[in-house]
Amino acid sequence: MTIDFPFIWTAFKEILKAIPLTLLLTITPLAIGFLIGLLVTWIRIGKARLIRLIANFYVSFFRGTPAIMHIMIIYFGLPILINQLVHYFELPIETNKIPISLFVILALSFTAGAYFSEIIRSGIASVTTGQIEAAYTVGMNTYQVAKRIILPQALAQSIPNITNIVVGFxxxxxxxxxxxxTEITGAANIVASKNLKFLEAFIAAGIIYWLITLMIEMISHFIEKKAKSYISSAL
Amino acid sequence: MGKAFDFTLILEFIPTLVKYLGITLEILFFSIILGILIGLVAAIPKIFKIPILKQLVTIYISFIRGTPIIIQLFLVYYGLPALFNLFHIDLSRVDALYFVIITYAISNGAIFAEIFRGAILAINSGQTEAAYTIGMTPSQNFRRIIFPQALRIAFPNIGNSVIGSLKDTSLAFTIGVMDMMGRGETLIASTAHALEVYISLSIIYYAIVIIIENIFKVYERYLNRYQPDEISAV
Structure with a gap:
């Protein structure tokens, strides 16, 4: 078996079509996960003990198990649950007509929520208590302190971590x-199986992932420079 | 899509699956050890800024960090036999397990190289100067001054990579390795209780992660034993 270099280009062009779905499966869970992360962090630094325990367990469990488990458990578990609800309430929903991508998005949203919660928490911890005290002293209320003092600094501090999670997802x-x-890997697998050229197809897929990753990192560097501009001016 | 959910099956599946934990840990152990060796070698050109080698290592690290582990797995699984074929060596009968260990070692190597580089560069150059001033040789300086401190700095990151790597082993079944996950797939094929199998697997992975995390925590406290309180309290 020798490598068919022209085929890498053919596969490359074919796999490019899978980028929109890949980005959809990446960005939607991250956006939902960010909201889950905010909520969970708020619970974890709050005072209600029982839900705090539940929130801590959620974060620890989702960070402690492979993402493939989350996808598989939702993919196999949710239809069973929905089926029973549909049966019980006699709803006009057919479970097997729900697109699989929705299950993937839901599962990855929960995964992202757990990771975001840790990122947001460490970002908040990086804001010194002196600043919060100062904000209260000038008469801000808790909401203003969170919005104007803690979150902007916490987010700026979290940019490298957020970049890692975006690339990770x-x-x-x-x-x-x-x-x-049929996201990038799925499309590569189809192209590979059709032509029996696995190595070439996965080389093409690898290059595409690599390029997208480099682009994300470039954008992140740009944002980080902007977001942290206040730090360099202070020095 | 499977049969009705049966909770008792989870308790039944866990002992069956745990028998294959050994393979999972074997993949983890060898890929970490080899990964540390690759990481050490790959970190050198970056620390000492050796031209050409430094650029090659940068590309290697960037590629590993830029592609999913599953793609790396497929590239090694299909690429290595093709590569060896050029030298008329036939790898088609080699156990998929070895391909998995090689992939994860290469992948861990890139991550370890970054961790080692960061840890060594984090140590103040004044320390090296002080060591030379009191008459230490470069190798003494490395063994007694740099390495112990770098290990302390790198340790939390090494712990995270080991846990990340354990979770990544759950993809080894895609090229046909009979680890815990692979056994789970055959259980699904024979019982059609996919949900219960995946819940059992999650419980096992979670338990192992908690155990590894605690081992690292204990050792981290040991490494930090000379740190003044105000630093370790952060």
Whole structure:
């Protein structure tokens, strides 16, 4: 077996079509996960003990198990649950008509929520208590302190971590091919199987992932420079 | 899509699956050890700024960090036999397990290289100067001054990579390795209780992660034993 270099280009062009789905599977869970992360962090630094325990367990469990488990458990578990609800309430929903991508998005949203919660928490911890005290002293209320003092600094501090999670989730979407999604890896697998040229197809897919990752990192560097501009001016 | 959910099956599946934990840990152990060796070698050109080698290592690290582990797995699984074929060596009968260990070692190597580089560069150059001033040789300086401190700095990151790597082993089944996950797939094929299998697997992975996390925590406290309180309290 020798490498068919022209085929890498053919596969490359074919796999490019899978980028929109890959980005959808990356960005939607991250956006939902960010909101879950905010909520969970708020619970975890709050005072209600029982839900705090639940929130801590959620974060620890989702960070402690592979993402493939989350996808598979939702993919196999949710239809069973929905079926029973549909049966019980006699709803006009057919479970097998729900697109699989929705299950993937839901599962990855929960995964992202757990990771975001840790990122937001460490970002908040990086804001010194003196600043919060100062904000209260000048008469801000808790909401203003959170919005004007804590969150902007916490987010600026979290940019490298957020970049890591964005890149991490771009790569995690490759698991979705195991539940027959034609994102980049899935598309590569189809091109490979059709032409029996696996190595070439996966080289093309690897290059595409690599390029998207480099682009994300470039954008992140740019944003970080902007977001942290206040730090350099203070020195 | 499977049969009705049966909670008792989870308790039944866990012992069956745990028998294959050994393979999962074997992949983890060898890929970490090899990864540390690759990481050490790859960190050198970056620390000492050796031209050409430094650029090659940068590309290697960037590629590993830029592609999903599943793609790396496929590239090694299909690429290595093709590469060896050029030298007329036939790898088609080699156990998929070795391809998995090689992939994860290469992947861990890139991550370890970054961790080692960061840890060594984090140590103040004044320390090296002080060591030379009191007459230490470069190798003494490295063994007694740089390495112990770098290890302390790198340790939390090494712990995270080991846990990340354990979770990544759950993808080894895609090229046909009979680890815990692979056994889970055959259980699904024979019982059609996919949900219960995946819940059992999650419980096992979670338990192992908690155990590894605690081992690292204990050792981290040991490494930090000479740190003044105000630093370790942060």
């Amino acid at each position: 771009l790569h995690t979407t490759s698991i979705a091919f195991l539940v027959s999604q």
